[in-house]
Amino acid sequence: MLDILAIAAHPDDVEQTCGGTLLRMAEQGYRTGIIDLTAGDMGTRGTPEIRVAESEAAARVLRVTHRENLHYPDARLENTMAGRMTLANRIRELRPRTVILPYWEGRHPDHYRASEIGYEACFLAGLRKIDQYTEPHRPYKIIYSSIYANVTPTFVVDITNYFDRRMESLLTYRSQYGPVEAGATLFPDEQEIRDRLAAMARFYGNLIGVKYGEPYVVKETMRVDDIVSLPVRSL
Numbered sequence: 001m002l003d004i005l006a007i008a009a010h011p012d013d014v015e016q017t018c019g020g021t022l023l024r025m026a027e028q029g030y031r032t033g034i035i036d037l038t039a040g041d042m043g044t045r046g047t048p049e050i051r052v053a054e055s056e057a058a059a060r061v062l063r064v065t066h067r068e069n070l071h072y073p074d075a076r077l078e079n080t081m082a083g084r085m086t087l088a089n090r091i092r093e094l095r096p097r098t099v100i101l102p103y104w105e106g107r108h109p110d111h112y113r114a115s116e117i118g119y120e121a122c123f124l125a126g127l128r129k130i131d132q133y134t135e136p137h138r139p140y141k142i143i144y145s146s147i148y149a150n151v152t153p154t155f156v157v158d159i160t161n162y163f164d165r166r167m168e169s170l171l172t173y174r175s176q177y178g179p180v181e182a183g184a185t186l187f188p189d190e191q192e193i194r195d196r197l198a199a200m201a202r203f204y205g206n207l208i209g210v211k212y213g214e215p216y217v218v219k220e221t222m223r224v225d226d227i228v229s230l231p232v233r234s235l
C-alpha cells in the first residue's frame with residue numbers, strides 16, 4: 001500500500017515532472033509508487049522491453065517502493081472503459097492517499113489523456129460495486145504536475161536537495177538520452193537535457209525563493225489554518 005502514487009503516460013515522464021517530489025517524500029518516510037500507462041512502443045529509440053528495464057533502474061534511484069507498466073498503446077493512448085477499469089483496480093490495491101497526475105492540457109495527447117484516465121480511474125476506484133473482489137478506495141487528494149504547462153502553479157515543492165538525483169534517474173534511460181544515432185536530429189543531447197531541466201526547475205524554485213522546484217496545480221482551493229507561518233516572502 002502506498003501514500004503517494006504518480007500516474008504518467010510514458011516511462012520517463014515522472015523523472016522529468018515530479019521525481020524530485022517523490023524522492024523528497026520517500027526521504028520523509030512515505031511510501032511512493034509509479035504507474036506508467038505505456039511502455040513507449042512507438043518511440044524512435046529503444047524498445048518497450050529496454051524502456052521498462054530502464055524505468056525499473058530509475059525507480060531504484062527515485063526510491064519508490066512500487067513501479068509497474070500497464071503497456072497501453074503509446075502515442076495513441078485512449079480513454080477506454082477497459083483501461084480505466086484496469087487502472088481503477090490497481091488504485092484499489094495500492095490505496096494511495098495522494099495521486100499525482102499530468103496536467104490536463106498539453107502538447108502531447110498521451111499526457112492529457114493520461115490525466116483524464118487517471119482522474120476517472122480514481123473516481124471509479126471508490127465505487128463498491130465496480131468489482132466484488134476488491135475493496136473500494138478513493139484517493140483523498142489529486143495534484144497535477146504542471147511543468148509542461150505554461151500555467152501559474154498552485155504550489156511548488158522545493159526539490160533543491162533532490163535535483164541531482166532526479167537528473168540521475170532520468171539519465172538511466174540510456175536508450176533515450178545516451179549517445180545514440182537514431183533520431184539524433186530529433187533528440188537533444190545529454191547536456192541540453194541537463195540545461196533544460198535545470199532552467200525549468202530554477203524558474204519554479206525561484207517563485208518560492210529556493211534553487212530548484214517542481215510545480216503543481218490543484219483544482220480545489222487550498223485551506224490555511226495559520227497565516228503567521230505562511231512560507232514564501234511577499235516583499
Ligand SMILES: [Zn+2]
Nearest residue numbers: 009010013108
Ligand atoms: Zn511523456
